Amino acid sequence: MPIARTVDAAPPRHVLAAAASGVTRFIAAEGGDAERVLERAGVPAERIADPLLPLDLGAYCAMMELAAADTGDANFGLRFGQQFEPEQLGLIGHIALAAPTLGAALDAFAGLFPFHQQVTETCFARNGDTLRLEYRILDGRIVERRQDAELTMGMFANVLRRCLGRDWAPDEVQFEHPQPGDTREHRQAFAAPARFGQRSNALLFRCRDLERPMPGRDPAAFVALREELRRVAGSTGALGFIDRVRGEVRSRLSSGYPHVDQIAAALGLARWTLQRRLAEHGCSYAGLVEDVRRELATRYLAERHLPVGDIAGLLGYSELSAFTRAFLRWFGVAPTQARRRQDAPL
Structure with missing residues (x-):
């Protein structure tokens, strides 16, 4: 009998709006356009005014990243x-x-x-x-x-x-x-x-x-x-299973490839339970680690000051050659070539 695959619903995760106190004034003081930043992040300006109202945590983090870009x-x-x-x-x-x-x-x-x-x-x-x-x-x-x-x-x-x-x-x-x-x-x-x-x-x-x-x-x-x-x-929030596993994998990559036993222990699960639940979601542990690495690789490559060798280490690769092979498999080009393309004028 085939394994039934389940899909993680994305539960809400909030931060109280007090965490954004004064952010619109600060964006303006730094030379940015607060209205544009909030709109692009999906943060309603009226919610920031009440410190007890919840903001979506992902939107809040995006707002700060967009503010950095908008203000230069x-x-x-x-x-x-x-x-x-x-x-x-x-x-x-x-x-x-x-x-x-x-x-x-x-x-x-x-x-x-x-x-x-x-x-x-x-x-x-x-x-x-x-x-x-x-x-x-x-x-x-x-x-x-x-x-x-x-x-x-x-x-x-x-x-x-x-x-x-x-x-x-x-x-x-x-x-x-x-x-x-x-x-x-x-x-x-x-x-x-x-x-x-x-x-x-x-x-x-x-x-x-x-x-x-x-x-x-x-x-x-x-x-x-x-x-x-x-x-x-109301609560400290809830995470979908896959999102929690991804978070634990990410936190350990800079120390090397995160062994499945480490992640299972962090989640309070037996190794076989973790692998079974991943299979129920239609993925494997190795595939999930590769997904996290691929996503972070594109983010880190945009940091022009980071040598490609350092990026390999941050993603848990012991050798630059292993990272290069993985990058070629993901994107069809070597990371150094991808960076040159990023730097090329439009």
């Missing part, structure tokens, strides 16, 4: 995040500010952020003397997300700066996207080394002040605001 500022998200104060984040920001201590603020912020922004994984953890505040989007459908990552790390840093002072800096900031052509502004913004092509986005720091009181601590508000965020958001 590749670091649009970085700059937007640096000036984004915790109050602008709406409920999740006020929760952090009302926490009794910095440690409680970071625990609550990480634990509740997926209500503010669905299908997101946020973690606050300790590894020896180092603390790590980590963030990534789980949805494999959202391919272009550099601007979101850079603005979110800026937002996170400003929560810490509210308690520890404006001069506070992490020991290191990490980003999952490839390294931009010029990283000086990143290092200046965080006053710390920046690493790219990582599994997730994160602030790494050492802090002995987790018991320091938050300046706006308010125990009653801290409790009430947490319940209000859960009520407004």
Whole structure:
């Protein structure tokens, strides 16, 4: 009997509109056309005005990428995040500010952020003397997300700066996207080394002040605001099975080919269960990895500063020749030839 194939419905995934507070003014200040950006992204301008309304997360990320292109500022998200104060984040920001201590603020912020922004994984953890505040989007459908990552790390840093002072800096900031052509502004913004092509986005720091009181601590508000965020958001969202697998594959590619056992463990499944469910969706694990690689290859090739050899590494190929063969199979040309065609005048 043939296996019945199922199709993943694309469940909605939202971010509260507070995450876009002030974005139209910022686009205009950077010389862009906010109305054009929002229209192209599919973000209704009237929804941005209410911080409690949900925006589609894919459209929100697209809006930030389009804003970078429209303003001609590749670091649009970085700059937007640096000036984004915790109050602008709406409920999740006020929760952090009302926490009794910095440690409680970071625990609550990480634990509740997926209500503010669905299908997101946020973690606050300790590894020896180092603390790590980590963030990534789980949805494999959202391919272009550099601007979101850079603005979110800026937002996170400003929560810490509210308690520890404006001069506070992490020991290191990490980003999952490839390294931009010029990283000086990143290092200046965080006053710390920046690493790219990582599994997730994160602030790494050492802090002995987790018991320091938050300046706006308010125990009653801290409790009430947490319940209000859960009520407004409703849930942390749901991902289609294929989209979650794609997201887990993407997060591991820069470390080499992601073994099926790694992905199964990340999803809490047995290997055979993962493979069976993929078959039910009409695909194989190897085919899905190839789809993710192909999609990212075209995106990374457009980053002119990235050597083709580096792109091969970011996609999990140990040898440039293996990437070249795969690219030829996908597109009929070598990656270097494809890049020359991109660079050719119309």
